[in-house]
Amino acid sequence: xxxxxxxxxxxxxxxxxxxxxxxxxxxxxxxxxxxxxxxxxxxxxxxxxxxxxxxxxxxxxxxxxxxxxxxxxxxxxxxxxxxxxxxxxxxxxxxxxxxxxxxxxxxxxxxxxxxxxxx
Amino acid sequence: xxxxxxxxxxxxxxxxxxxxxxxxxxxxxxxxxxxxxxxxxxxxxxxxxxxxxxxxxxxxxxxxxxxxxxxxxxxxxxxxxxxxxxxxxxxxxxxxxxxxxxxxxxxxxxxxxxxxxxxxxxxxxxxxxxxxxxxxxxxxxxxxxxxx
Numbered sequence: 245x246x247x248x249x250x251x252x253x254x255x256x257x258x259x260x261x262x263x264x265x266x267x268x269x270x271x272x273x274x275x276x277x278x279x280x281x282x283x284x285x286x287x288x289x290x291x292x293x294x295x296x297x298x299x300x301x302x303x304x305x306x307x308x309x310x311x312x313x314x315x316x317x318x319x320x321x322x323x324x325x326x327x328x329x330x331x332x333x334x335x336x337x338x339x340x341x342x343x344x345x346x347x348x349x350x351x352x353x354x355x356x357x358x359x360x361x362x363x
Numbered sequence: 364x365x366x367x368x369x370x371x372x373x374x375x376x377x378x379x380x381x382x383x384x385x386x387x388x389x390x391x392x393x394x395x396x397x398x399x400x401x402x403x404x405x406x407x408x409x410x411x412x413x414x415x416x417x418x419x420x421x422x423x424x425x426x427x428x429x430x431x432x433x434x435x436x437x438x439x440x441x442x443x444x445x446x447x448x449x450x451x452x453x454x455x456x457x458x459x460x461x462x463x464x465x466x467x468x469x470x471x472x473x474x475x476x477x478x479x480x481x482x483x484x485x486x487x488x489x490x491x492x493x494x495x496x497x498x499x500x501x502x503x504x505x506x507x508x509x510x511x
Contacts, residue, residue: 262451262454262455263451264377264380264381265373265374265377265381266373266374266377269370269373269374270373270408272370272371273371273405273408273409273412274408274409274412274427276371276409277409277412277413277416279416279420280412280416280427281425281426282425282426282427283426283427284426284427284428284429285459286428286429286452286455286456287415287427287428287429287431287432289451289452289455290429290432290433290448290451290452291408291411291412291415291432293447293448293451293452294407294411294432294436294441294444294448295373295404295407295408295411296381297441297444297447297448298403298404298407298441298444299378299381299382299385299400299403299404300381300382300384300385301385301441301443301444302400302403302404303381303382303385303386303392303400304385304386306396307386307390315391316389316390316391317390317391317392317393318382318386318390318391318392318393318396319393319395319396320393320395320396320399322396323396323399323400323403327403331440332439332440332441335406335410335439336403336406339399339402339403339406340399340403
């Protein structure tokens, strides 16, 4: 990998292009985590960049994995499905629960009560 | 200054842009999906931070560093991120160094301007000053390398 860097190339500008998310906001979230004292500047940058990669990865995986592909769309249920089915996204199942119709929920509640009665 | 819960969310506009760039052209993304991805991203930051912090604590350090974050990615099974992260970090570090050099240059120029006014009387001492500045710079660079 050869890198041609003309003298007029400003490395500071190139660095700015590498991330879009605001580092300050990411820092806020990180600091809200218990037991975290201080964060090195490089670590802050990496976390921000990783979050961007994560957003891309989640969006694309959910799109490829979900039902929206036929209709060329990405919906909430695609995300919930991916969170449940893909191991690396398991940590999201609490905040991306699958949605069920109220009547289906009530039906399953009834079934559980019947089973308890049998016992 | 109270911390509002909303402040722990990432800006919607940027999240939307990242999503659009990741997906093929023309894919419709529902508002609900966008909001969910944004929340997932915040949770990701927390999870990554907690994981990285464990590595730092294990090494008896109080400051999270780059290695901790990379180790966290591996732990979370996001090895696919490691290469692009390392590459981005390289560019970032060069940028930081560039910024430092630019501000160093500006400082030197300012000093030179001030010196010009005293030039006639301090002509002999100027050479020594430059040498001192160069030695300071080299020392600083050395320190940087140690930190990184």
